Amino acid sequence: MIIGQIKEGIVIDHITAGRGMEIYKILHLDEKECVVAMIKNADSKKMEKKDIIKIGEIIDLNLDVLGYIDPGITVNIIKDGKLFKRERLKLPERVFDVIKCKNPRCITSTERELRQEFRLTDPEKRTYCCAYCDAFAK
Template identity: 30%
Template structure:
């Protein structure tokens, strides 16, 4: 029998294969915080993916994600799949993808960087490593990882 951890949803989005521990960061990226919630959200953390592997899952009823939101999720959960649920079935499945250049999603950790000044330029980073995601600032050359702490 198939194990049922949360109720099936009729319409919405299932973000599956999130790196375990990142579900709450995914919610934050999507702007899902206490007072803004308008539909049912289910979060499963540290559930079995494969034998010996763990994942988090986020299920959002009645909402499909914008491409820009999917790009943000890629930065903290590069293995995630975005499943669009329509009438209880998986209507579309998309894999997230880390872009070559990350623009405007992450802030630079260097307080002296021009992007943190009073005349802020849009942030821009190149990807120097994917696992763990490591970015290099186009403006000040600062290299940073632990990107979940710097998502704008």
């Protein structure tokens, strides 16, 4: 299968195989007018299998969200057909409005327009806690 190179846009590479669709949805790529290609289970020397998303336009990406979902992702910005910038993601220290606190006693369950905020407490176990009530993300 051949998918052409893009001249201007973003290549989200090294997505854990099977998670591409989740990222496609979170980035709302279905709402974009530009060319978007989702490649599943591509061969990878490093990962054996990986997913790749190619976007034919440079759009704002929330790298913290991507880093939380799949910290192994690489984001390549392409300009004039060449690699302009490469971002290797890592687990973000804080994420906003990605995880919802499940603790019914937490203030986020009642306070209007209060952003859901979680902080990284254990990078090895990828554990996040609610910034308000300290409950673990589930």
